Amino acid sequence: MLKIRNLKVCYGKREVLRGVNLDVEEGELLGIIGPNGSGKTTLIRAITGVIRPEDGRITSRGKDLSSWDRKTIARHIAVVPQSVSIDFEFTIEEIVLMGRTPHLNGRENPEDYEIVRNSMRETETVHLKDRLITELSGGEIQRVIIARALAQEPEILLLDEPTSHLDIRGQVEVLHLIKKLVKNGITALAVIHDLNLAAAYCDRIALLYNGQIMAHGRPESVLTRENIEEAFKITVTVEKNKSNSTPIILPEVIKN
Amino acid sequence: MKLKIAPLLLLALILFIVIVFSTTIGTAHISFATAAKIMLAQIFSIEKNWSMREETIILGIRLPRVLLAALVGAALATAGCAMQGLLKNPMADPYIIGMSSGAALGAALSFTLHLPTSLLSFITATITIFAVYRISKVGGRVPVATLLLSGIAIGSFLAALTSLLIYMARSPHQIIFWLMGGLWTSDWPKVKIASLMISLGIILLYRYSWNLNVMLLGEEQAQYLGINTEDVKRGVLVSSSLITAAAVSVSGIIGFVGLIIPHIMRIVTGPDHRILFPTSTLAGATFLVFTDTISRTILSPIELPVGIITASFGAPFFLYLLRKQGKKIHA
Numbered sequence: 001m002l003k004i005r006n007l008k009v010c011y012g013k014r015e016v017l018r019g020v021n022l023d024v025e026e027g028e029l030l031g032i033i034g035p036n037g038s039g040k041t042t043l044i045r046a047i048t049g050v051i052r053p054e055d056g057r058i059t060s061r062g063k064d065l066s067s068w069d070r071k072t073i074a075r076h077i078a079v080v081p082q083s084v085s086i087d088f089e090f091t092i093e094e095i096v097l098m099g100r101t102p103h104l105n106g107r108e109n110p111e112d113y114e115i116v117r118n119s120m121r122e123t124e125t126v127h128l129k130d131r132l133i134t135e136l137s138g139g140e141i142q143r144v145i146i147a148r149a150l151a152q153e154p155e156i157l158l159l160d161e162p163t164s165h166l167d168i169r170g171q172v173e174v175l176h177l178i179k180k181l182v183k184n185g186i187t188a189l190a191v192i193h194d195l196n197l198a199a200a201y202c203d204r205i206a207l208l209y210n211g212q213i214m215a216h217g218r219p220e221s222v223l224t225r226e227n228i229e230e231a232f233k234i235t236v237t238v239e240k241n242k243s244n245s246t247p248i249i250l251p252e253v254i255k256n
Numbered sequence: 257m258k259l260k261i262a263p264l265l266l267l268a269l270i271l272f273i274v275i276v277f278s279t280t281i282g283t284a285h286i287s288f289a290t291a292a293k294i295m296l297a298q299i300f301s302i303e304k305n306w307s308m309r310e311e312t313i314i315l316g317i318r319l320p321r322v323l324l325a326a327l328v329g330a331a332l333a334t335a336g337c338a339m340q341g342l343l344k345n346p347m348a349d350p351y352i353i354g355m356s357s358g359a360a361l362g363a364a365l366s367f368t369l370h371l372p373t374s375l376l377s378f379i380t381a382t383i384t385i386f387a388v389y390r391i392s393k394v395g396g397r398v399p400v401a402t403l404l405l406s407g408i409a410i411g412s413f414l415a416a417l418t419s420l421l422i423y424m425a426r427s428p429h430q431i432i433f434w435l436m437g438g439l440w441t442s443d444w445p446k447v448k449i450a451s452l453m454i455s456l457g458i459i460l461l462y463r464y465s466w467n468l469n470v471m472l473l474g475e476e477q478a479q480y481l482g483i484n485t486e487d488v489k490r491g492v493l494v495s496s497s498l499i500t501a502a503a504v505s506v507s508g509i510i511g512f513v514g515l516i517i518p519h520i521m522r523i524v525t526g527p528d529h530r531i532l533f534p535t536s537t538l539a540g541a542t543f544l545v546f547t548d549t550i551s552r553t554i555l556s557p558i559e560l561p562v563g564i565i566t567a568s569f570g571a572p573f574f575l576y577l578l579r580k581q582g583k584k585i586h587a
Contacts (some may be wrong), residue, residue, distance in 0.1 A: 050479050074482030081477055088472045088527040098470050102482030152481070 001026040001187050002156060007056035009046050016042045018211035024189050029182045031202030032191045035232050038208045040191040044158045049073055074102035078149035082160040084141060092128045092144050096120055099151025119150035139170030159190040175201045199223055199246045207231055223247040260531060267538035274542050278549040279318040286310050321442035324506060325548040326541040329513055331454045331503035333540020335496035336514030338461050341468045341529055342492050343400055349515040350500040353407025357414035358384025359504040364421040364431045378505035385497040398489055436561035437510035439548050446506045457499035458537060464492050465529035512566040513540055516574045523577060
């Protein structure tokens with residue numbers, strides 16, 4: 001569905017993405033893993049056109065995204081950004097309604113509220129409707145931000161480390177929710193730091209290293225000891241989860 | 257976001273009452289009912305039972321001043337609200353990116369060169385904002401922090417020039433009085449020009465309410481939600497500069513209104529600009545009409561610059577609200 005070809009992005013003189021080639025298939029959850037500074041967030045920024053690539057092509061269903069304006073992109077691709085902190089006392093319903101921004105022409109109508117309600121139902125945030133965003137826990141905020149993304153009615157959902165600020169229960173709940181959304185037809189690309197969670201939840205995984213895709217494919221073919229040791233510069237053992245045979249990565253504990 | 261109409265109607269009613277009440281205050285005594293009737297007679301047909309003298313005092317002398325105060329108050333509060341929202345900075349006011357220094361230099365020049373003060377201060381204020389915007393532009397983008405800092409830098413530079421002019425001036429008190437802000441030069445032509453520019457700018461700003469709400473979440477998130485944030489910045493800056501320059505050119509630099517009224521309204525209504533903008537507009541107008549009336553009556557027949565009153569009455573009230581609320585204050 002989403003095809004990225006030879007994508008190059010620079011920040012000033014520093015080349016962050018150096019010819020990325022990646023396909024996201026319709027209806028899959030693709031995990032992006034890689035060490036800090038490997039360009040994962042930059043990839044999301046480039047896909048949405050928030051930063052202009054130096055070179056390369058990004059197409060969705062064969063259409064070149066570089067010719068689209070902000071609004072058109074936002075109707076097609078929604079982003080759940082890294083660590084959202086909102087200091088302003090908007091209610092949850094107001095925050096989710098902001099997801100309708102790319103569809104609004106003047107004032108919102110009852111149909112917009114219907115879509116907002118559905119997004120909140122899917123993310124199990126309906127009961128939070130009238131609470132203030134400043135009062136919620138990290139896990140609740142993340143679900144609200146996902147609801148806002150759904151209110152954009154996108155075909156593609158990009159998530160930038162959606163679980164990195166959550167406790168283990170929050171992490172599992174959010175990934176479970178993303179998995180459910182993918183089952184319901186959305187295509188998702190998620191940057192995930194936790195290799196084991198990525199292995200357990202993603203249909204496919206791409207390993208970004210040094211601005212390029214070092215490996216991509218099924219979790220067990222990407223998360224090999226050699227790949228991880230080269231990309232992350234640590235020693236690991238890779239075992240198999242007994243119940244579903246997804247890989248489990250155990251880092252060697254460093255002792256002094 | 258369901259809009260609450262009731263507070264708007266209430267504020268509009270209070271504004272009307274304060275306007276009428278203010279026109280009844282002065283050396284010649286005119287009752288509230290008579291003043292209200294004289295004004296309403298301009299719109300509706302009302303049987304005339306007042307003297308020509310009363311009509312001249314209300315319509316010719318007091319009303320233009322009261323209306324100009326309302327316009328300036330509305331302009332400053334709305335522009336302050338827009339700047340606080342755009343810069344996400346609780347310290348922001350309409351003057352923050354150098355507007356007041358630009359206008360002050362124009363006014364100081366006008367007294368030195370004997371040119372029309374309103375015109376010159378409007379021109380220099382507009383040029384200043386244009387310069388600050390251009391200087392802050394890096395590769396098609398205007399980062400908010402750069403905008404703030406270059407505004408402060410250019411503002412300091414222009415303030416230095418103004419100080420020089422004051423120091424060299426033969427009658428420096430003229431410039432100093434202008435800097436303190438006041439409405440004593442009000443007349444109908446000023447009301448007409450100011451109302452045209454200020455209502456145009458306020459309507460333009462209201463159109464950005466939703467986008468400003470979304471941009472409070474952060475610029476990058478707003479872009480992900482389909483907003484062209486550079487367009488919004490430019491539009492909000494142009495509109496709020498237009499109304500601030502118009503306000504300053506007819507009244508000098510009246511402080512405090514543009515900083516505090518939006519904060520008070522935010523405590524009452526929350527951060528939604530769609531309700532925050534109109535309530536700030538109405539409350540700003542009411543506040544300045546009220547404080548201007550005090551400034552011309554408290555030491556009558558001497559008139560104080562209204563800026564002294566706005567700060568000395570407004571600041572304690574704001575501190576009271578701040579303590580009572582016990583909340584963190586956000587832009």
